[in-house]
Amino acid sequence: MNYRSGRFWQPDVTVATVVVREGRLLMVEERVQGELVLNQPAGHLEPDESLVEAARRETLEETGWEVELTAFIGAYQWTSPRDGKQFLRMAFAAEPRRHDPDRPLDEGIVRALWLTPAELAAESARHRSPLVWQVAEDFLAGRRLPLQALTQVA
Numbered sequence: 001m002n003y004r005s006g007r008f009w010q011p012d013v014t015v016a017t018v019v020v021r022e023g024r025l026l027m028v029e030e031r032v033q034g035e036l037v038l039n040q041p042a043g044h045l046e047p048d049e050s051l052v053e054a055a056r057r058e059t060l061e062e063t064g065w066e067v068e069l070t071a072f073i074g075a076y077q078w079t080s081p082r083d084g085k086q087f088l089r090m091a092f093a094a095e096p097r098r099h100d101p102d103r104p105l106d107e108g109i110v111r112a113l114w115l116t117p118a119e120l121a122a123e124s125a126r127h128r129s130p131l132v133w134q135v136a137e138d139f140l141a142g143r144r145l146p147l148q149a150l151t152q153v154a
Contacts, residue, residue, distance in 0.1 A: 009086070010086075011077070011086040011087055011088040012044060012085065012086065012087050012088070013044065013045040013087075013088050013090070014042055014043060014044055014045065014087055014088070014089045014090070015042060015043065015044075015045060015051055015054045015055040015058055015089070015090050015091070015092065016039070016040040016041065016042035016055075016058075016089055016090070016091045016092070016131070016135055017040055017041045017042070017055045017056075017058065017059045017067060017069070017091070017092050017093075017094045018040055018073060018091065018092070018093050018094065018135060018136060018139045019041070019059065019063075019065065019067055019094045019095070019096050020093075020095075020139075021096050021114060022114075023116060023117075024114035024115060024116055025040075025114065025115055025116075025117065025120055025136060026040075026041060026059075026063055026065060026096065026112060026113075026114055027039065027040060027041075027112070027113055027114070027115050027120065028040070028041055028042075028062045028105075028109050028110075028111070028112050028113075029109070029110045029111050029112075029113060030062075030108045030109050030110060030128070031108050031110060032108065032128060035126075036110060036126065037126050037127065038115075038120070038123055038126050038127055038128065038132060039127070039128040039129075039132055040091075040132060040135060040136070041058055041059040041062040041063050041065075041112075042058055042062075042089070043057075043058035043061070043062065043106075045090075050150075050152040051090050051092075051150055051152070052092075052147065052150065055069060055090070055092045055094070056069065056094075059094065060103075061105070061106045062105060062106050062109050062112065063105070063109075063112035064099055064100045064101060064103040064105065064112065065096050065097075065098070065099050065112070066096075066097045066098040066099075066100075067094035067095060067096055067097055068094060068095050068097050069092045069093070069094045069147060070092075070093050070094060070095055070144075070147075071092065071093040071144035071145060071146065071147065072090070072091070072092055072093075072145040072146065072147055072149050072150055073091040073092060073093055073135060073138055073139050073143055073144065073145070074091055074135075074138060074143060074145065075088065075089070075090055075091075076088070076089040076090075076091060076134060076135065077089075078129060078130065078131050080129070087129075089131050089135070090150075091135040091138075091139075092147075093139055117136065117140055120132075120133070120136060121133065
């Protein structure tokens with residue numbers, strides 16, 4: 001079946017944010033299906049929310065950091081081999097602005113931590129998905145698109 005025969009592709013739309021401070025990347029350690037994994041601050045787009053709003057919100061909820069988005073890194077498609085679930089990730093670059101260390105973090109988040117690119121690469125077996133390193137690698141290679149590339153029409 002395909003689109004013409006009534007089958008529609010409905011991926012989970014997610015956002016992720018690459019935040020850098022003093023050469024270190026802001027990451028979250030989270031518990032997923034009993035395993036401790038590493039991810040960028042990331043999560044699902046909510047109804048009536050812009051991609052930019054979602055990226056800011058997810059970063060704050062998962063790390064306690066308020067950020068200013070500076071660029072769009074790219075859009076990434078991935079299908080989980082575990083369950084066939086499909087994802088469309090929108091990745092952003094951001095600068096940290098303000099931290100609230102007393103803010104409770106989202107359920108499942110163990111902690112936020114700052115890792116060097118080498119430390120993140122060395123932990124590849126603990127990445128939540130291959131998207132984690134691909135997004136980081138593209139950011140580190142200088143991939144930046146203007147935020148104006150994204151438009152939300154009311």
